[in-house]
């Protein structure tokens with residue numbers, strides 16, 4: 262059986278922030294990186310984000326024809342335990358399939374979207390993985406935000422981490438970083454990475470890591 266390949270991708274500032282201190286989205290990426298991300302999306306079967314990213318950024322999570330001539334329209338997946346995704350979110354625009362993953366206690370349904378119920382409190386990500394494999398997802402792209410990325414890393418579920426470092430400083434103690442959540446409280450809880458490569462992409466740098474499991 263082919264196991265689900267999971268790649269985390271995010272863009273951070275030179276001081277390690279992925280958004281403003283208000284958690285509002287801000288431009289960090291450049292055209293070269295956007296093209297890379299859209300090609301990465303196109304080579305994935307699904308793109309996953311947390312509900313806070315949908316609420317704060319309202320992303321489409323589609324592949325733009327500007328960057329990829331024949332987009333494949335990967336499935337959009339939102340981890341949303343209690344069904345808080347606003348019904349006017351762009352992920353419900355019908356341009357690609359959308360799945361909202363809630364916990365088992367949530368009965369909310371959404372326009373233009375399927376639902377999966379998984380977990381008692383937060384979405385149970387380790388249990389979600391085999392469900393995604395059964396519906397044919399082989400390559401999953403996790404695009405954030407901070408809390409979701411930590412959940413994947415803490416559970417050692419991601420295979421690769423791609424971080425684009427934009428030439429900008431955001432500053433502030435409260436601005437989110439690539440991996441938020443509870444974080445490691447002991448050295449043993451840190452997530453070891455192996456450097457796979459680094460390259461200059463226009464005005465920024467792309468760094469790629471393998472997650473050591």
Ligand SMILES: NC(=O)c1ccc[n+]([C@@H]2O[C@H](COP(=O)([O-])OP(=O)(O)OC[C@H]3O[C@@H](n4cnc5c(N)ncnc54)[C@H](OP(=O)(O)O)[C@@H]3O)[C@@H](O)[C@H]2O)c1
Pocket residue numbers: 270271272273279280281283284285286287289310311312313314315317318340341342343345383384385386404405406407408409410412437441
């Ligand atoms: N620069 C970038 O590349 C990039 C990309 C994406 C996002 N962002 C930024 O990231 C920020 C949003 O990140 P965020 O950390 O606030 O939120 P997030 O990671 O987008 O979403 C977190 C939410 O997901 C839900 N969730 C359900 N199951 C979960 C699980 N097992 N583990 C973790 N969360 C689970 C929880 O809400 P419930 O309890 O309600 O389910 C949780 O609060 C925004 O500022 C956005 O702009 C930046």
